[in-house]
Ligand SMILES: *[C@@H]1O[C@H](CO)[C@@H](O)[C@H](O)[C@H]1NC(C)=O
Ligand SMILES: *[C@@H]1O[C@H](CO)[C@@H](O)[C@H](O)[C@H]1NC(C)=O
Ligand SMILES: *[C@@H]1O[C@H](CO)[C@@H](O)[C@H](O)[C@H]1NC(C)=O
Ligand SMILES: *[C@@H]1O[C@H](CO)[C@@H](O)[C@H](O)[C@H]1NC(C)=O
Ligand SMILES: *[C@@H]1O[C@H](CO)[C@@H](O)[C@H](O)[C@H]1NC(C)=O
């Protein structure tokens with residue numbers, strides 16, 4: 001089935017090289033769908049599967065050769081085992097269970113802590129760092145009480161006017177104001193990839209470490225029993241078949257005022273196809289540079305241009321001499337809450353097959369070589385902590401940049417998110433990436449459920 005369709009599509013791609021002018025639209029061959037979805041990560045894949053259940057035809061346009069976005073799974077050639085080093089776990093919500101259930105993928109409960117020995121070290125020097133200040137549980141309770149004051153934070157950015165000033169404080173000030181100091185260490189372990197967490201605007205941190213995550217800390221998360229997070233996306237690829245255009249990118253868009261269609265020129269592995277869709281879902285970060293091919297209008301561009309982003313990198317390495325079953329948390333002795341200055345490693349975590357996952361964050365973009373070089377230098381400081389390590393041998397690398405998209409507190413105060421929400425449906429385009437909610441698959445899916453119910457039923 002799949003190969004025949006692929007052949008047909010290949011034939012079409014030869015026939016049509018670019019979006020035809022309006023007069024030539026008749027007698028052209030298009031991939032005609034109810035919905036074209038740009039991006040096959042967590043958001044785009046979920047939207048595609050749910051829309052199919054709602055009897056709408058879809059096509060997913062994904063630039064990589066597989067669906068899954070920030071889900072990174074390495075196959076260890078030594079053992080054949082799957083090793084996840086990107087997205088790891090999901091909150092245990094009915095929606096998560098029902099999505100995995102659709103593909104008959106069994107979930108197992110996982111505790112967060114695991115059983116690895118935790119070492120806290122300053123990876124600038126290899127000096128050991130003491131335990132975090134106590135009082136975590138009480139601080140988490142106070143934190144939860146804060147979250148429950150703002151139930152509308154749970155899904156999307158439907159903010160009241162005025163936006164509570166507390167939510168616009170730098171997170172460090174919010175912490176001091178509400179005596180949440182004891183919770184900083186655990187929140188910083190979760191809220192990775194956000195730049196300087198103490199200077200990050202509070203609203204983004206509360207959305208990232210939300211009620212479902214607090215609940216997960218207490219009662220556990222879920223993951224596929226196979227310990228292969230790509231299993232979900234493999235199953236989605238099989239279901240979508242030729243409706244998943246992999247290695248594909250939109251290169252131009254057009255629409256003609258009196259027609260219900262958006263035409264997308266899609267470059268796929270050397271060929272070009274024209275997708276004609278009634279609606280378009282943008283499931284990639286809405287930054288102007290990434291959306292050039294969608295020809296953003298004035299109003300869209302003005303909003304997208306305001307986004308700043310942080311940078312986040314996931315790597316997997318063999319570190320000779322690294323002690324087994326050990327987790328290294330990067331901390332510092334002389335900084336507030338012992339948090340390491342950026343750019344920095346977050347964690348070194350043990351993985352099956354003597355592999356170590358190394359997560360790394362930066363406020364400004366870095367090249368792969370720079371990330372690996374800095375990681376190497378910092379890992380080698382562990383020799384001063386008594387670990388006889390050799391330089392890491394990287395086996396996998398994944399760039400999750402642009403990661404967190406934020407706008408300034410002033411912009412939020414002045415109604416940025418109302419304007420962004422008003423874009424939903426503008427020019428028959430809908431925005432459903434993590435940016436519209438938070439960087440957490442279960443929360444992204446929850447947001448999309450709301451969007452599909454509101455706009456696509
Ligand atoms: C995009 O398509 C339109 C309509 O066919 C065309 O006029 C325009 O030149 C194209 N732009 C690019 C950059 O190819
Ligand atoms: C989708 O179509 C099938 C077959 O026509 C039908 O049984 C089902 O009820 C429809 N589902 C929805 C959500 O419309
Ligand atoms: C993990 O799942 C993906 C998608 O089904 C599959 O392609 C891959 O081979 C699996 N990896 C392992 C090691 O089983
Ligand atoms: C899941 O299992 C049900 C019942 O055995 C079956 O009908 C369905 O086709 C399966 N779905 C997938 C995606 O394997
Ligand atoms: C720690 O957990 C891993 C997998 O979760 C298991 O294989 C290992 O035996 C455990 N080690 C100890 C010391 O309990």
Ligand SMILES: *[C@@H]1O[C@H](CO)[C@@H](O)[C@H](O)[C@H]1NC(C)=O
Pocket residue numbers: 196199200201408409
């Ligand atoms: C802290 O955040 C504010 C607002 O987001 C930003 O303008 C400022 O440059 C940041 N300061 C530092 C030191 O990163």
